[in-house]
Structures are given as structure tokens and as C-alpha cells.
Amino acid sequence: MIQTPDEIPRGKTLALDDGREVHYHDSGEGPAVVFVHGSGPGGSGWSNFQGNYEVLAKAGFRCLVPDLLGYGYSSKPEDAQYTLDYLVRGVVDFIDALGLDRFTLIGNSLGGAICIRMAIEHPARVERMVLMAPGGMEAREVYMGMKGIRSMLRAIFDPGGLTLESMRKVFSKQLHDPSIISESLLEQRMRIAQTQPQAVFATSRVPNLSDELGSIQCPVLGLWGNEDQFCPVSGATTLAEKIPDVRVMRFSNCGHWVMVEHEAVFNRMVRDFLQEG
16 A cells, blocks of 8 residues: 655745746756656645655656646646646746756656657657656547546536545546555545646646657657556557657556556666666
């Protein structure tokens, strides 16, 4: 079971030029690796990658784990349109404010789609990329038919409001074995979710990026769970067929969170990929 503190540990806060703030964790020294988390009520960099980034930090990398705008402890403007372009711009502004020219990207779900767009728009800056069940591989209607997505939207937009029980139902679809999630993690995410304006989810828009994958220039490692109920596992084949320099692995007995459900294997594979190519 994943044991977590009652609240996300506080890291650092970086002010962007427009007054918005990005909260992030910063660990290790060496080449920069930026972790980009996924969507969902109460989402944050810590809740997605708490079991991963310190391992890579000890392997010789500077690991940066920001909370996306609208998530975690970062700013959550109520009047923003939380489109893919808006979130990408927030991550790029964060990286620019840190003065980083080159970096590796690691992203899951919505974070994976953000990484893909960044690699396409900034090819000279992205050294490598790790994608875990990235969004943006299908038309919107396909995602709306996934059991996990339907469960998440019901929880978010229920007239009675999000509850611990509805959060638990979301995680029952998120993971192949939801028993590994502790009550403390659910409560942790509830605290964050209660600070999120509904605009974060109501205005979310991720286009189908599959036809753009051929322009990605960096080496890519793709990982996908066979039992994913949020992003169709057919996306693994899309990555394998369309990205010029890619290796893709599918995991049995795994849902949407490869980095959590197969933590040790994930950490070893990503470390080797970043160190040896």
C-alpha cells in the first residue's frame, strides 16, 4: 500500500512573470528531468511521482516535479481556460524561469500530452522523453467512452460535490489493484480537489496529437498498462508506429499508473534509459 502524509509536503514556489505561481519539488543535481503529472481531482506532481523522482535524483539527475496550473499548490485562476496550450505554456514558463536550456520530460496521461506538444514545439530543448499512457492519442469521443473517464467526470461534476467515496470510485478504475492506494492518499487529494475551480476540468481540451508524432526528434520510452481504463492501450501501438525513435513496453496487471503500480521496474527502466539511451 502507498503510504503518504496527510498533506502533500511543501516544496518551492516560483513566481511567473504574470503573477501566477508554480509549486514544485526540486531534488538532486545533474541533467534536468521535468516530471509532468496527469489530470484528475486533487492531482499534483507529488501524488503522481512521489515514488520515482528521488530514485532518479540519487542516480545523478536534477529532478523537478511541478504542480500544473490549476493543480496541487500552484495558482488556480478561476477565469482561465485550461486547454492543452495553456498548460503547456505554464510548464514552458516554469522551465524558462529556472533558466534551463535542455531537459528530459517524463509525463503521464494529460502530462504526457503536454510533453508531446513541448517536444514538437521545442525540439532543440527536449533531450529525451518518457511517456506513460499519454493523452491526445484519440478523438475526444473515444476518451469519453472510457470507464475511468466517465467515473472521474461523474465525481467532479456531481451536483452534490466530490466526496471521499466518489474519489475512491475513481481510483478503483485508475489502478488494476486499487488496494495499494491508502486512505491518506485519497484524503490528501480531497484537500487539493476542494481548492480547484471546476474550470480546471470544464475547460480542459486535449486535441488528437497522433498525426504529429512523426515530428518528434528525441528518443522516447513509452509505457502502458494493459488494463488502462482512462487511455486506450491501443495508444501504445500508435506510439510505436509513429514516433521515429521509440521503444514501447506494455505491462500486464496494470492500469493507468505504470509508475505507481510497477514502481521498481519503472524506476529501473527510466534510469537506464536516461543514463544509457
